[in-house]
Amino acid sequence: MSGLEGCWSAPGQVRGKDATSVLRGEWHLGRRYFVLHLRSVAPAQAYEAAITYRAGEKPGGIGSFWMDTFGGLYEPSLGLGAVSPDGFYLDYHFPDAAYHNRFERRGKGWRWTIVERAPGKPDKLFARYELAPASCRGTTFTF
Template sequence: MQGKDSPSIARGEWHLGRRYFTLHLRATGSDPYEAAITYGAGEKPQAIGSVFSDTFGGLYEPSLGLGGLEQGGFVQRYRFSDATYVNRFSRSGTGWRWTITEEAKDKPPSVFADYRLRPASYRGMKFEY
């Protein structure tokens, strides 16, 4: 999260014959945080939509992301009344880099979060979903 080091673990799972993908994220540090984001194909070719549910809230309009494929990854935009949060996933080695940029009105864009997702064993770790 913005201005903090927040060690986390992530797990991804395909559903419904690989039509939808759910990403689970859980912070392992002292600040509790969990998220579940489900991604699926949009109406148009190359489009992707998502629903972002986390510790701070569930299904409300800003939790609906829209975006699409781009070279080497994909992007999702979550529009709140005061800012848009641009979630960009790009290939990085054997994993992914997930960068969230906050685009607030009348302010320059700023990095809100930056995750490095890489294959790892999560045996013994529990997700509360």
């Protein structure tokens, strides 16, 4: 997770629409938990999430909780996954679908994709972001 520490610009798309965001990754509680904050830049598309990660029960495993401004009955959502050769992945399960999150190293940045996997339907790209290092100056988050 240390590779995501710091601030990031994150142009991308959510459900096929442009959705530029900013992110900040930081360690908490003696480096036991890593929190990735995500905030949309466009005021008309107000969205913010706090995603907490920790090592899983097995070597190479990762556990996570996803909390966001939408809230609802199924949040925070538990994600489980593992480290991969080029990054890591996690799956968050909801009643109607699972959301497969994959972080892949891309030079000095990352590619983050979220694929929706609904039973009986083909997999569908839900979101994609291209993370590039950015300054943290003036970047604020509510969580």
